[in-house]
Amino acid sequence: MKWNGKRMKEKVLLPSYMKTFSCIGNACEDSCCVGWTVALDKKIYKKYKNIRHEELTGKFNKGIKRIKGTTASDAKYAYFIMDQQKRCPMLNEENLCGIQLNLGEEMLSPVCTTYPRILNTRGSEFELSAKLSCPEITRLALLNPGGIEFDQTEYEVKSSWAINTVNDAQSIEGDDIFWNLREFAIDIIQNRNLSVSDRMIFLGIFMNKLQDVVEKKQYGSIQLLIDEYRSKLGNRDYVSSLENIADNIPMQIKTLLEIIMLRRKLGINSQRYIDCFDNMIMGLDLDLSQEIEIRDIEEKYLFNFKEYFVPFLNEHEYIFENYLVNYIFENMFPKINTEQIFQQYIKMSVIYAMLKMHFVGISGQNKGVTTDLAIKLIQSFTRVIDHYPSYLKGLIEIVTINGFDTVAHIASLLKDRTITSERLDLMNN
Incomplete structure (x- = not known):
């Protein structure tokens, strides 16, 4: 993947709520800079250590600790030491980030600049979603009675964002299998002819069968399994039988x-x-x-x-x-x-x-x-x-x-x- 400068437009699959999300800053009821360990990669760590700034240099020297031993990596090279109130040392009294205020967003660590976004890639495909540990995302994602919809659109992806890469096994037949599986899983959960608990139970029955197929490496029959259970999802008698499952x-x-x-x-x-x-x-x-x-x-x-x-x-x-x-x-x-x-x-x-x-x-x-x-x-x-x-x-x-x-x-x-x-x-x- 080649980046042209610091930002570039990519075709991204995302839930519609991501189009309207923006951080609400110090108006947020639960700061993402309090109570969490903020990891720093090697590149940003060295940048912070070389910065000479009247307000921030002392905080960088006292507030950052190297990760040593077998747990260290270039991606997790150091971290901010939280103060006694579990606050990031870079926070000011108004709960705003001193790094972003004084040095600009481009100087934030990948963890900080990405959160609450989750950027996944599979092959050349980008997907953007977000963590429900962010209150504003939770409201946008969950309070839509119409349900979550997805769009594939051009989106400005920042080179500083952390990317999670998912590589499916090469032996899996057909590029569409992964997408078809997940689309079917979402279709099950969004099927309002069933209660949510029964949708989860139906998904479990399907996943149990899928486990058998994958263990036997019968990847060519996965689509047949999806078709079989999609038919069952539309079968009133089969769906009604889920209602007879007893709680415990x-x-x-x-x-x-x-x-x-x-x-x-x-x-x-x-x-x-x-x-x-x-x-x-x-x-x-x-x-x-x-x-x-x-x-x-x-x-x-x-x-x-x-x-x-x-x-x-x-x-x-x-x-x-x-x-x-x-x-x-x-x-x-x-x-x-x-x-x-x-x-x-x-x-x-x-x-x-x-x-x-x-x-x-x-x-x-x-x-x-x-x-x-x-x-x-x-x-x-x-x-x-x-x-x-x-x-x-x-x-x-x-x-x-x-x-x-x-x-x-x-x-x-x-x-x-x-x-x-x-x-x-x-x-x-």
Whole structure:
């Protein structure tokens, strides 16, 4: 790839919300320069060390630390040392970046100048999306009732942006397979004839079959598999059978309790997420000083679900749909070159199931959910997942250690309880 100067126009596939995004700076409710480790590559590190500037030179000398040992690389060569308030040393009192103010945007590190954007390439194709750990992106991406749409358009790509390159296995037959797979995954999640939980379950059934095909390296039959399951997605009888899959509330609560223990063990310090986490605890009437039994929570969990969460879900199901579509696009899901198709699906399912359990608890504490509260939870939860790798790893281990990593178990973990008039009467009595 050749860059002509610092910027160039490229044909880029992007969700429509990226066309209107711009950083809102110090008006943002959660600074991306607070609480995060900002990595510096070797090139920008040397530039910073050679700068002579009345305000910044001292900050560069005191605020940057080299990464040494086997973990060091040209891409991750050093990092900014956060102060006692977990703030980047380059931030001024107005929460604006001193580097950008004094030296210009071109002197920002690739991490800083790219975030929250995610620029992926596969071959000569560019894709641009963004992280939901940014509050403004979360609003733009999730609050569109019409769903996320995609456009291929000319877009100004900066040479300083970090690029993630995805290389599919050379043995895969046909350049269109990757695109067809992901297009079908998005079509499943955007199929509003099904509840979001049933869409995820259908996707899991398909991914499990795809895993078999990829393991046998039968790449030529992937399109046939897509066609088969696209037909099933349009089959009313098959789709209706998904509604008969039973939920497993005790398993969901057991998983939730282990999440709580994991959060306490890791000591996550993102205040926005801690606020949401504490709300979840209070909304479930949990006393963490005592041993908690699943049966002690089940009644409260189901009450919150029925009384407070379901009304919000029924009116704003598109938020959860958009969340999953953005996840699929941002992560280039599924990556068939890894041959770990179903493991990728498990990761996606665990994140979504955990997020939904947070919603159930928080809805009880707040006697419902507003869109502002939903944005705060999703954004802060995404930030923690992205920037505390041990948290996500621990979440996945909870599922695998308990043997919940089969199609049937994941379905039970994802499944929403169907609230019928008969069941409402039973739950109210």
